[in-house]
Amino acid sequence: MAIQWFPGHMKVTKNAITERIKAIDVVIELLDARLPGSSANPMLAQLTGKRPKLKVLNKQDLADPARTAEWLAWYNAQPATQAIGLDASEKTPALRLVAACRQLAPNRGGMDKPLRLLICGIPNVGKSTLMNTLAGRKAAKTGDEAGVTRVEQRINLASDCYLYDTPGMLWPKIIVEKGGYHLAASGAVGRNAYDDEEVALELINSVKGHYADLLAARYKLDEVDTIATRHDDELLAEIGRKRGAVMSGGRVNLAKAAEIVINDFRSAAMGPITLESPSEFAAWLAAAKVVEAERARERAERNKQRRGAPNRAPR
Template sequence: MSIQWFPGHMHLTRKAIAERVKSIDVVIEMLDARLPGSSANPLLGEMTGHKPTLKILNKQDMADPARTALWLAHYNAQKDTRAIALDASNTAPAKALVAESRELAPLRGGMAKPLRVLICGIPNVGKSTLINTLMGKRAAKTGDEAGVTRTEQRVALADDCYLFDTPGMLWPRIVVPESGYHLAASGAVGRNAYDDEVVALELIADLRRDYPALLAERYKLTLDAVAASTDDQLLEAVGRQRGALVAGGRVNMTKAAEQVIADFRSGLLGRITLETPEQFLAWLKAGKAADAERQRLKQERQAQRPTGRRPSHR
């Protein structure tokens, strides 16, 4: 199953970012620390060009700290890029982004040349929560569903530092299947774009591979049962343990799936990161190759179609 979600307002956001970035000094991209590669927008680099970039791995308190360290090293090794991890609701580390932005644009600052920062990210990544934390008040709307912020907002972080917030934006075609599942699991994708059961099964497969102990602890299973069961059997076991039953004692698999996804989003499963830099780069390479092959076959089919022009009779 391919997960895709790019509603109409995101086209407007894309245009707004492309226009705003012309006058911006630093671009902040907010990532989900539980899926840093999948939550990085490939369009952003195209739109922002050479602008210095600060990567914020948000929700680090819900992510695997060892894997967060790998991702910070991965991004900090890139040119004109800095990366920090934080929890957007924590005031002290949230304020660090202002200092980091000044480091990335040392020639900006003061009333004559105020620092202009653009913050971008996928839906539901926590931008509005961060802005509210920085301002010490409810300056931006927040929510646990994708697409809460719909308009650009300007926030004065200091007398000489302005931050421009934009609505969350995905990209028109997700070529990495694993990214689609991870984005759906995190809540970055609208509910009508995916099937809960399919996403939950993919999530369980990730947990069985990398965090079997957390899966067993949360749903009162043994490690042997986790290892010996299929993903479907584990989802059914979750449903039974959580009482998601229908007539005849059968498990409502949709309800069980919703429970697994909700537990991941809330952090009740524990500190989890669904991908490492090495894993994501391998998925990206495979996804691009598969997408290129699809495009090649599509072009071949189009070339083989008859033109539809009728022969002329004179």
């Protein structure tokens, strides 16, 4: 099942970014450090053009530090781009954000040429919490639910630095199937767009290869050495049994087990986990583009055949 979620308010956000970007010096994109590739909005590249970009890997305290370092190096190697990590313990994130943005736009600053920033990100990536920290007050509504923020706001980070916020936004078509499941697992997708069991199975599949020890420790799983090679549905059932998600007759409540797995990932109860590396996501994206290109070719061929079909005379 391919996961897609692009409600009407996200189209409004897209239009708002298109208008706002005309007067913006640096674009800040907030990413989920546990899924930095999947949480990067490809539509932003089209909307923001060649403007300098600051990639912020948020929630890095919930992610694998070694993989976070890989992703920071990968983003920092891109032109006109800087990348930093943030976590819940950051007391003065504005200082680091402004300093990085000033480096990206050295010709902006002072009252006559204030530095104008735009912050974007997918739903539930922690942007509202960050905005409240930056503002020093509860300026934005927060919650563990996709699509909480619906309005744009402006915060003065310094006397000559303005930050414009936008509601969380995905993109119209998620072509990397694995990325769609990772987004759903993180809470970036509305609940009506996915099935918990499917997402939990994909989440287990992504976690078991690199973090079998964390799975075993969290759920007291048997046969630790074979976790990476065991079937995902078998592991989900065992997790359900270990956590008491059992119905009458000894049957495992897979829906409850799936909810447990997803919630444990979101809260980092499993431990610090990053679901993808730069090379893994690049491979998924390349494969997805091949599939999309083939689908486009097939659609074009079908349209060509329909246009060329002779009109039949009515009987």
